[in-house]
Amino acid sequence: MAKEEDHRKKLHIAMFPWLAFGHMIPYLELAKLIAQKGHQISFISTPRNIERLPKLPPNLSPLIKFIKLPLPHVANLPEYVEATADATERQVVLLYKAFDGLQEPITRFLESSKPDWLLFDYAACWLSNAARNLGISSAFFSIFIAAGLGFLSSKSPGDRVSPEDFMVRPKWVPFPSTVAFRRFEILRIFNMLIEVHNGVSVLKRLVEAMRSCDIIAVRSCWKFETEWLRLLEDLHQKPVIPVGQLPPMPFLDEDEIDKWRSIKQWLEQQQKSSVVYVAFGSEAKLSQHELTQLALGLELSELPFLWILRNESSDSDPVQLPTGFEERTRRRGLVCMGWASQKKILAHDSVGIFLSHSGWSSVVEALQLSKALVLLTVSNDQGLNAKVLEEKMVGYVIPRDENDGSFTKDAVAESLKLVMLKEEGKVYRDKAKEMSLVFGDRDLQDRYVDNFLGYLETHK
Structure with a gap:
């Protein structure tokens, strides 16, 4: 009964x-x-x-x-x-x-x-x-x-x-x-x-x-x-x-496990909390100018970085990395094309901060794992998300021209260094840890x- x-x-x-x-x-x-x-x-x-x-x-x-x-x-x-x-x-x-x-x-x-x-x-x-x-x-x-x-x-x-x-x-x-x-x-x-x-x-x-x-x-x-x-x-x-x-629930199929192994091998060689993880989700698309300034900013920051770059071959106007970028940064940076397990990457000890479009799924994954956020909005509701995170001092928004949204490589580099290294960025690192008690519970x-x-x- x-x-x-x-x-x-x-x-x-x-x-x-x-x-x-x-x-x-x-x-x-x-x-x-x-x-x-x-x-x-x-x-x-x-x-x-x-x-x-x-x-x-x-x-x-x-x-x-x-x-x-x-x-x-x-x-x-x-x-x-x-x-x-x-x-x-x-x-x-x-x-x-x-x-x-x-x-x-x-x-x-x-x-x-x-x-x-x-x-x-x-x-x-x-x-x-x-x-x-x-x-x-x-x-x-x-x-x-x-x-x-x-x-x-x-x-x-x-x-x-x-x-x-x-x-x-x-x-x-x-x-x-x-x-x-x-x-x-x-x-x-x-x-x-x-x-x-x-x-x-x-x-x-x-x-x-x-x-x-x-x-x-x-x-x-x-x-x-x-x-x-x-x-x-x-x-x-x-x-x-x-x-x-x-x-998200952790679950990887065999193909994803193989790709994760190669990324993990690279992450294992980096110092704890030193890597900038860069990803913009499955649909946010940067213009060529935006991608170029982002890449040059990563280079200028001199910080180690892992960039998961989704540049699908089906895109009508695919964008390209600056000439020589990967060669110049290969000692401290890794660019991976296509999909990768974001949860696994963010959970790794070597990742310190997350440069993201402020899509909420990415925000949740980062905060449950105490990763500080640097935000560069692209479209849809991301601007509202970024404002909420900025209000709560959980995310730092890269400075941009308010009218056309343009930003410079210097703004990218300075934002990353502020949140990763500087004393005035400590509040974002601390808030991310505080938020993990909610998002990661x-x-x-x-x-x-x-x-x-x-x-x-x-x-x-």
Whole structure:
């Protein structure tokens, strides 16, 4: 009888992230944490995206079922484009149109499988109403942190019509905060944010997702974003539940183990806490000028560095390292093309600081391992993330021209030396260690997932 009762308590949860790896990966991490508790997950995406996701640990494979929905054909969108990483800026608009074409097949799947809960992303703002009509509860699961959601929240998204409107603290934020975009940050994404993509702008999708769902689940925790989480509750008048920071589970397949061995061999030859680790995630793309200044800044700093450089051959305009850079720095620097295990690299004793785009998955990995942050934002919500980290003295932002975002090799070199070596950078090194007590506390993060599941179990 007890076993039967335990079985009845297990949930079936469907997940549907936006077609970007910066969204799919956190969704998958949450799926793995939920599956560890014995619940069943249906993870919905397109075939090519599912094939490119990290492999599951064998013990979780029976509990996470991948549902492959072919992406509808859209004129001028190449067949291989199934994620933002595959797309040019113009093609992203078409990707939204194709994504919206999944509404009918995913509704049919929900109707036939009848999950207890649906976790959906902002782009699928239309899905919560379909779920409600089928008697399925829905949660908007935001991979954006609470500060980003709070900054972008608005009952009337049409109120903000110019870049300047996104460069100041919104009127609905009642506490002091510097969280806002810099001019060059908002100019890079302004059209994407407010222009209509297949009838709905990104900002309107986000606001509608928060309005239409039953609850809002946020990749955050109370100890880090207390004021912003409370603000979201006040603004939206519904439960706002942090699910923790979702630090990735360590799991490497054989190919990744082989690549890690060669990187580890190089790291073993470096002094403790001496290496600058440089990586900009799977999708952030630097311009040729930015990459050149970054490389020359690394060279000028004279610090040891490990640079994981993703310069895909499929890029329409691939960038190149400065002529002779690798030869000049080979005694103290290593450039690796393609993917590498970031968690393994950051965990190594020789890594001292992390130069990053402030994508939140990278931030989480760094802070759980006490690595100080030097930040160079590229796009999307990274500017808001960087402001939060700067406010809390957790990350140092490389100085840039506020209008065009340009920076110099000297700014890069001085920023790295400040955080790595100088007395005035000690606060960033100390804060990173302090934050590891939150971001790196597996028991604490596990309790957030338990609390979230407790709500889902009692309100299905």
